[in-house]
Each structure stands twice: as structure tokens, then as C-alpha cells.
Amino acid sequence: MKKLTGVPVSKGIAIGKALLFLDADFPEIPRFRIESNQIDEEWARFLAAVNEVKENVKSLRGVQESGAGERDDILNAHLLMLEDVEFHAQIKKQLEDNLENIEGAVWGVGHEFYQMLMASPVSYLRERAVDIADVTKQILNILLNIKKYSLADLTEDVIVVTRELPPSEAVAMNKRHVKALVMGAGSQTSHTAILAKAFEIPAVFGISAIVEEVAQDDTLIVDGDVGEVIIKPTAKKIEKYREIIAQASEKKHGQEALRDLPAETMDGYRVILNANIEFPDEVEQALRYGAEGIGLYRSEFLFLNTGHVGEEEQFQAYASVLKAMEGKPVTIRTIDVGGDKIPLNFRTIEEKNPLLGLRAIRFSLAHPELFKAQLRAILRASVFGVVKIMFPMISGLTELEEALSMLEEAKKECRKKRQAFSNNIDVGCMIEIPAAAVIADILAEKSKFFSLGANDLVQYSLAVDRNNEQVGNLSQPFHPAILRLIKKTIDDAHSAGIKVAMCGELAGDPAAAPVLLGLGLDEFSMSASQIPLVKQIIRKANSEKCRALAKKILTRKSAKEVEILMKEEDSQS
Ligand code: PEP
Ligand code: MG
DSSP: OEEEEOEEEEOOEEEEEEEEOOOOOOOOOOOOBOOGGGHHHHHHHHHHHHHHHHHHHHHHTTOOSTTHHHHHHHHHHHHHHHTOHHHHHHHHHHHHHHOBOHHHHHHHHHHHHHHHHHTOSOHHHHHHHHHHHHHHHHHHHHHTTOOOOOGGGOOSOEEEEESOOOHHHHHHSOTTTEEEEEESSOOTTSHHHHHHHHTTOOEEEOOTTHHHHOOTTOEEEEETTTTEEEESOOHHHHHHHHHHHHHHHHHHHHHHTTTTSOOBOTTOOBOEEEEEESSGGGHHHHHHTTOSSEEEEETTHHHHHHSOOOHHHHHHHHHHHHHHTTTSOEEEEOOOOBTTBOOGGGTTOOOSSGGGSSOHHHHHHHSHHHHHHHHHHHHHHGGGSOEEEEESSOOSHHHHHHHHHHHHHHHHHHHHTTOOOOSOOEEEEEEOSHHHHHTHHHHHTTOSEEEEOHHHHHHHHTTOOTTOGGGGGGOOTTSHHHHHHHHHHHHHHHHTTOEEEEOSGGGGOTTTHHHHHHHTOOEEEEEGGGHHHHHHHHHHOOHHHHHHHHHHHTTOSSHHHHHHHHHHHHHHO
16 A cells, blocks of 8 residues: 555545556657658648547537536637647748658647747646647647547546646546546646546646556545545555545535525524636536525636637626526626736736736736726626626725726716616625735725635735745634734724625635634635535534634634634534
């Protein structure tokens, strides 16, 4: 038995047999010189192969299933690459100038593009390198007439173990039979990780030696909750994990029964539990887990995969979410790009300190036409339900006022075009920069609600990069400074008569629920699958006791002291 640790990218536990999916890397690519009279024929072969790949890609799109949104985004990105003018031009140049056979030209250019993207300091572009390699390989498979074994052909349950699974294979795999996915490469933000989460397949990435350590048909336990893979576990270990799986599924069933019950404490104190979404098709999942609304729609994800997204396309996306939510409120956060989230058409922007740079509302205010197009799209969609608009990373009153005046301009433009919109749209701001929490009383005068972005509030208050695992231990949501900022925000908001939500990860942490409730939080927004667990905790709580707990916690001097106190309280209850 051997245990390996990697990055947990998709939750759940699976036990099964390993399918070592060793990328049948390209065979030796034949590279030779051609005669100039063969150029046209070679070019025609290339175009035919590209067309065939395009048809294959298109046939994978539009199949209705969970995760279809993310899958289609990736396939759309592949279609764009297949039509990329520069990619075609470089290959043609290779043919004409160097008289290289088409397989050699495709391989050479694809490799060059891959290297260029991999060398980028922007992680989003490095992730796209996988896509270009994927598309190149698909073209070569056709040119070389290689019929590959595909994960779409699986007929029995397996745990896929691979060095790197390109998104095109992940979307095509027979998901019914893939019980878990373990990869040598990959991060939380790679396309394949996004797909694993969307398909609810447990996954652990980033175990670089995984394909050397695992042999075909080895029994594996994959724990996507903590990021562990156990190779050839003992019978005792398997038994233990079977029990954990059974308990988890029992718990899940128990929690699902809570779906239609209110998030109310034993003494009748009611809060709202909402879901966070990144893509429109996650609404189905949100409703399934009992979300009362969408507390955070991260609209920037619409932009990241496809580059330019026009007003019409945005309108369709927002309208589809509002329609599917059937009158339940949907809080659309205007795009939070910048940092590590750069849309394709703004990829030239480089910053030394991107997390302190042109992010979120700053980016939107710096690109007024893009911002107004988004606001018009939201306004037009507002007739299909109850929409709220939220501005990310507000640091002061002037920014909030500028954003509000953009919204007024967008309204004027809609009126001019006789485009209808709701008169009842609440507009609020995220409190995720310490400065905003400190002046919450001032911001409350111009806001209809607040939403605490705990992820960034922790990052910026404690000066801890949330993506840097080396300082991960300093990322402490129970640090007294964070608790005080949360309390001040809630108190100021309540004094001004407005409600406060939280949409950072802390809102979905069951251990934090009694404390947040005690501090007076009105709405919790989290990954849909966390809702039942948090609801269960809230329904067993007593609001008076939660308030007393919060009061006590605020007297503690460090995150450690807070955690000790919470453990003590937990063992007493
Ligand atoms: C947050 O910062 O807590 C938040 C919800 O926004 P994001 O995670 O998208 O930055
Ligand atoms: Mg944030």
C-alpha cells in the first residue's frame, strides 16, 4: 500500500481499478521535403483534416447533460483554434517556404504555439497551451489515419490515471464509467478540473509521478476531499473507506430531504441560503440542492473562455438564468476580470502586481463601453425575473458613484432604444477590500445591499495571496481582524437598514455558520452542494446561543484562540 498526495480538485471518494490512460503520444511524425507542385495537394489534405476535426467537435456540442456548459465552452474554444488565421498562415508558410510535408508542418507549428503559450507568465494562457496541443493532435490523428482508443469507448467502471487528459478527451469520456480521475499535471483552474467538478467526478491532480507509481488494474482509493490517492490499499483500508462512502451517501440523502425546509434556527430565526454559480447551466444543480436564489453569479466566466462576448450573447445568458430561477432572486456580479482572470481579447495586458492592479470594478470603469454593454444586457434580462446587480472590489465611495452613474447611462441608452427593463433592481457592492469594510457606513448610504467577499477580504486584510500555497496557513478567516471587519460591515449595514450577504467560501463552511449567524449575517451564498450541510447546522442552532458565541469569539485575540473556543463550544453542544 502507498499513499500519494496531490491537489484536491473535485470532491468525493471512489474505490476502483486503475485504467492507465497513457497518452498514445504521437508516433514519430514523418517529416520530409515535398516538391512545389505538391503544395496544393498537401494544403487540401490539411483543410480536409481540419474540417473533419471541426465536425467531430461540433457533434460533441449541445448534448444535454450536467456540465454541458463548461464542455461546450471548451469545444467552442477548440473551434476557434481550428479556424485561427495565424495558425493556418504559419502552416501554409511552412509548406510554401520550407516545402515541408503537411504532417511535419502541423506538428512544428502546433509545437511552437504550445511552447509560446506555456512560456507565458499568465496562468490562463498556459492553460490554453493544452488546448492547442489537443487540437494539433486531433488534426494529426486524421492526417496519419490513427484510430485511437478513446475514453468514450469505456464499458466498465474505472479510475482514469493519466499524465494529462486534454479537455477534448475529458468531454468525450463515458462519464458513467469514470469513477475518478487522477492526473500528473493540472491545477484547480485547468479546464479538465472545471469539467471534473461539473460532472461531479472525484479528482486529484498534480501528482507528478502518478503514471510511474500506478500499474494497470491496480486497485486505488481516490479521496477528492483531501487530495489523496492510495495505491493497492489493504482490505482493512478498503473497508474503512467503504464505510466513509456509505456514511457520506446516507448523510447526503438525509440532507436532501431538507431541500424544501426553511433555513431557520430552532427558535425561529430565518436566514437565506443562496448558491454561487459560474455558468448558466449550474442553475439546475442550485435548485436541486434547495438554493433560494443565486447570491453570486460570477459573470466573468462567460468572458474567459470565449474572448469577446457581445451584449446579445450576455443578454441570452442572463435571461436564461433568470428564467430558470422562476422569480427567485439572481445577483449578477459585474465582471471581476484582472488578476489571473484575463479575457482572451485583453490578453496583452501584463501587470507586475495583478492582484493589486486593474481588477474588477476598476477594469470595468477603465473600459466603459464594455461595462455599459454588460449593464444593458443585465437591464434587458431583468424583465425575466428578479435581478440584483453587484459591483466587485469597491474600495471607496467615488468608485461606487462612478459605477452607479454608468448604470444610469446604460438605463438611458435602453430607454432610447425602447428596451424594457425592471424598475425594481437592487444595486449593491461587494465588501472584499478592508477599506470598504472600514467605510461600510458611508457605502451603505448608496447601496441597497452588501455582499461580503470573504475570500478577497482575507487575502487583502492579511496580505496573503489566496493562490499561493506557501502562505496558505496564514489565510485565516477566523483572524480577529477579519471577524471585526465582518461585524463592522454587518452593524453599519443594519444601522442603514440594508441587508448583508456573504458569498466567499467562508459562507459555505459549516463550522462558521453559527458564528456568522450570531454576527447577524442575513444571507449565505455558497457552492450549491454545501447548502444542505449548512442548512442542517442552522436548523439545529439557537439564535440566542449563536449571538452569545459570536460575542465571546470577538473577545479572542488570535485565530488559534477562536478555533479552540469553537471546538470547546462544539463538544459541549
Ligand atoms: C470573494 O472574494 O470572496 C468572492 C466571492 O469573489 P471571488 O472568489 O470570485 O473573488
Ligand atoms: Mg472576490
